[in-house]
Amino acid sequence: MSKKLFLPHQVNEMTQFLQAGQLLAYPTEAVWGIGCDPFNMQAVEQILAIKNRAYDKGMIVITSDEYYIQEFLQPLPKTIQQVITNSWHQPKNQATTWLLPIPQHLTKQIPVWVTGGKQTLAVRVVRQLAISSVCEYIAKNCSNNPFGFLISTSCNPSTLMPAIDFFQAYQYFNDKIGYLIADTLHFTQPSQIKEASSGQLIRN
Numbered sequence: 001m002s003k004k005l006f007l008p009h010q011v012n013e014m015t016q017f018l019q020a021g022q023l024l025a026y027p028t029e030a031v032w033g034i035g036c037d038p039f040n041m042q043a044v045e046q047i048l049a050i051k052n053r054a055y056d057k058g059m060i061v062i063t064s065d066e067y068y069i070q071e072f073l074q075p076l077p078k079t080i081q082q083v084i085t086n087s088w089h090q091p092k093n094q095a096t097t098w099l100l101p102i103p104q105h106l107t108k109q110i111p112v113w114v115t116g117g118k119q120t121l122a123v124r125v126v127r128q129l130a131i132s133s134v135c136e137y138i139a140k141n142c143s144n145n146p147f148g149f150l151i152s153t154s155c156n157p158s159t160l161m162p163a164i165d166f167f168q169a170y171q172y173f174n175d176k177i178g179y180l181i182a183d184t185l186h187f188t189q190p191s192q193i194k195e196a197s198s199g200q201l202i203r204n
Contacts, residue, residue, distance in 0.1 A: 004022075004178035006181065008133065008181075008182050011133050011137045014178075017178055019037060021043045022043070022177070023050075023177040024036070025163070025166075025170075026182070027165075027182050028095070028128050028152065028184060028185075029095040029128055029190075029191065030094070030095070030185070030188065031155065031163060032154070032155035032163040032164065032165070032166075032168070033131075034050075034155045034173075035151045036151045038059065038061050038111065038150070039145060041111065043151075044059065047059075047153060050157070050177075052157055056117060057116055058118055059115075059153055060097050060122040060151070060152045060153060061114065061150060061151060061152060062125070062150050062152040063147055063148040064125065064136040064148050066088065068148045069123060069125075072100040072106075072121065073085075076100075076101075076196060080197070084098050093189065094189040095124060095192075096191060096192050096194055097124040097192070098195075099120040099121070099193065099195045099202065100121050100123050101120055101197065102115070102119055122193060127185060128182070131150070131182075135148040156172055164184070165183075165184075192204050
């Protein structure tokens with residue numbers, strides 16, 4: 001594949017690229033991530049292969065707004081829902097990904113290649129505007145993905161540090177993937193991961 005670069009306003013083009021099973025590197029809050037359509041098994045397997053990442057670790061998905069994931073949030077106590085949404089609206093230099101229990105009626109809808117066989121889904125509402133706009137567009141225009149989910153795993157081979165800008169991301173993966181040319185939010189730390197039901201910190 002020849003080098004494919006996207007600017008933030010090319011939301012429709014990026015969505016078509018992802019829906020075609022391609023991989024996209026993009027800025028998040030602190031570092032760059034690699035994403036694909038989480039419902040495309042071949043695309044997810046391609047990410048696992050180029051990162052040399054184990055299948056059973058599971059994958060993080062991002063979306064643009066908690067509105068699209070109410071089915072995951074509503075079964076939780078109101079106090080926990082508030083803690084989760086507060087963490088997304090007031091991230092304070094570190095974003096938080098939450099392991100949300102998958103409701104029974106969605107267990108067949110959320111692919112095992114995303115969860116790694118677990119009964120939870122790692123979800124984050126992303127505040128980086130360019131990639132959030134892509135998730136928003138997906139939620140509104142892709143009938144197979146009403147949640148607006150996009151895979152979000154750090155942009156690096158598993159033995160190296162996550163890319164912090166386009167140049168480092170391209171050095172890692174060259175023309176194997178596409179790139180959204182924009183900046184991170186310059187947060188000081190990559191996202192932490194917490195278990196929603198207990199609040200337990202899984203990754204700092």
